[in-house]
Amino acid sequence: MFAQFLLNLFLALLWLLLVDEPVPQLTTFFTGFVVGIGILYVMHRFFGTQFYLRKVIKILYLILLFIKELLSSSYLVIKQVLTPNLQITPGIFTYRTSLKGEWEVTALALLLTLTPGSVVMEVSESGDVFYIHAMDLEESKESIIRSMGKFEKAILEVTDR
Structure with missing residues (x-):
């Protein structure tokens, strides 16, 4: 490339x-x-290799996906914070990933941590299980899992696995 x-x-x-x-x-x-x-x-x-601009386009897609998820989760966090009666239930849940490489796991953890309302607290020794703290477990768990699935797919496209 x-x-x-x-x-x-x-x-x-x-x-x-x-x-x-x-x-x-x-x-x-x-x-x-x-x-x-x-x-x-x-x-x-x-x-004998892939055209180099394909990888550039995939990286740009990953960046645009992150910006989209950042804006949507920021909106949810602002909405929850500005609600007069704070009715959130923070909690911790696990997420099993299919990513294998150190770079891939690190990128996924950073993308999720940079998204408001969720923090990757720990990654298992094997690197396939994330322990995630969500600001509102009931409302945001599904959106976090959906975001992580999108991030995983985009990261796999960038790394060509």
């Missing part, structure tokens, strides 16, 4: 040098980069 990106930069630089301009322009380099993307997309099957 990194080799494809370097080759794309090389193609963009080559494009910049071959275009006859008295002063090199950034737009010419960008045009060469886009042309290089097209060339690499056509030739990526000869490299």
Whole structure:
């Protein structure tokens, strides 16, 4: 993947040098980069690896998914905090994950911890069980589990497992 990106930069630089301009322009380099993307997309099957922009798109999807979950959980927490009679039942529950790698488990734990209303308290020694504290166990447990499922799927797409 990194080799494809370097080759794309090389193609963009080559494009910049071959275009006859008295002063090199950034737009010419960008045009060469886009042309290089097209060339690499056509030739990526000869490299024996996946096209590198697919991974970039998957990473962007994971970031956008996190922002969406962050905003929705922030709304729920604000709604619960601003309610005059605080009727929450905090609690701890477990969640079993299918992620195996250290990076994957760490990313899932951080994504969930950064989402308001829930905190990963501990991860088991084997790395497949999360102990999660939820601000309102009755209302938010299902949404947390749904979010973790979405995060797991997106992380697996990024790591190509």
